[in-house]
Amino acid sequence: MTTEKAPRTAGPRTPVALLRAWLPAGRSARRLVTASFVDSLGTGLFIAGSALFFTSVLGLTTVQVGIGLSLAGLAGVLGMVPLGRLADRIGGKRAIVALYTWRGVCFILYPFAREPAAFFVLAFLIGMAEFGGGPIVQRIVGAVEGEGSRVRTMAVIASLRNVGFSMGAVLASFALATDSPTAFTALVFLDALTFLGAAVLLSRLPSAANGTTGGSADRTSAGAAVLQVHDPRFLALSLLNGALFLHAIMLTAALPLWIATRTEAPPAAIGAVVFINTVLVVLLQVRLSRGSVDLRSAARRQQWAGWALAGCCLLTALAADAGPVLATALVVGATLALTLGEIWQSVGAWRLSYTLSPEDRRGYYLSVYELGTSTASAAGPALLTWAVIGNGQAGWIGLAVCFALAGLAVTVIAHRAGRAVGASAPATREQALSSVHESAQER
Structure with a gap:
């Protein structure tokens, strides 16, 4: 494995220089x-x-x-x-x-x-x-x-x-x-x-x-260091990640439909939701990815995602009983919570899936892990419109509980998986120095 370094030159903090420092x-x-x-x-x-x-x-x-x-x-x-x-x-x-x-x-x-x-x-x-x-x-x-x-x-x-x-x-x-x-x-x-x-x-x-291809790696040694893909813990983490990924369906389908049919917020609020989410993801994705250096910290990110998405659901439910101004404010607050949940879910997923995948079969393992989000993408629209919106505020409260429990379950299962494969050890000195170096570059 190699990490190539691009030449860096000292100079004024121009937009181009800031962009170069932000990029890998x-x-x-x-x-x-x-x-x-x-x-x-x-x-x-x-x-x-x-x-x-x-x-x-x-x-x-x-x-x-x-x-x-x-x-x-x-x-x-x-x-x-x-x-x-x-x-x-x-x-x-x-x-x-x-x-x-x-x-x-x-x-x-x-x-x-x-x-x-x-x-x-x-x-x-x-x-x-x-x-x-x-x-x-x-x-x-x-x-x-x-x-x-x-x-x-x-x-x-x-x-x-x-x-x-x-x-x-x-x-x-x-x-x-x-x-x-x-x-x-x-x-x-x-x-x-x-x-x-x-x-x-x-x-x-x-x-x-x-990368390492299947024909050139030692499958025995690699497989011994990670969970088997048929291990229920790996599959459970994939499904839980898919459950947290329902935030994508909330943004594109459930929230717009709820705003349009169950709240007094103006139609323009729907466009504002997408705009706010896009801008915040661009501004915060890299910053909030810091600190996800091992299995345990990645699991915590997904737990935070569960709490944030639960908060989004509760704020969305409250918007149904509010007037136009308050409903709009609640929708904006729900969007902020959803965006945090989206970022933490993805950050945790990247580290969890990679840490638990053997080098010689990484493409296969990552694809299996991704099946959770694919299933959510396929089943999510029908699930959220029927089970959540169809049941009004009770549906959103039920979804909030599901998100919170999913985030908690990730931490429990990842901890057990880490003990099984020895993957949840603290970051090495090299990893810590790398993280410090990256933070210094961004500043």
């Missing part, structure tokens, strides 16, 4: 961060115009679009573990370059999928590549970054992805304003170019980015 120090990590930003920029372009592209250009009905998107989600669940195994066999770098190329080609073909059957096939193939890429990116970060900087690098990637999504959506608004099918098609081709551009960037990663 390793050249390989910076290339990975750049590729993720390019990917998210193109995805933001596409998501903003996808509904009009599907209906105006491809001529699909809303039901057909819904079927295609459901197939994409199903493909993500079915393909995640096989793609993780593929990454273990051929290496993380080769796998992620192949997936980005795959997505680029599929998007080039999208404007020609004028029949529903062709659209369904492409949506399935795109969904498999899209959902399967996350664990492989995390695998590569682990291969090119040192122990003390992996979580921070993942936090930088998450922050810049939010920036990319927002910028892409803003840029897409100019094309949408033309109300032209040609402009909608151009957005799809631009998205394809961003995927192919990301593939080119990642192809320049060093061979170390492939």
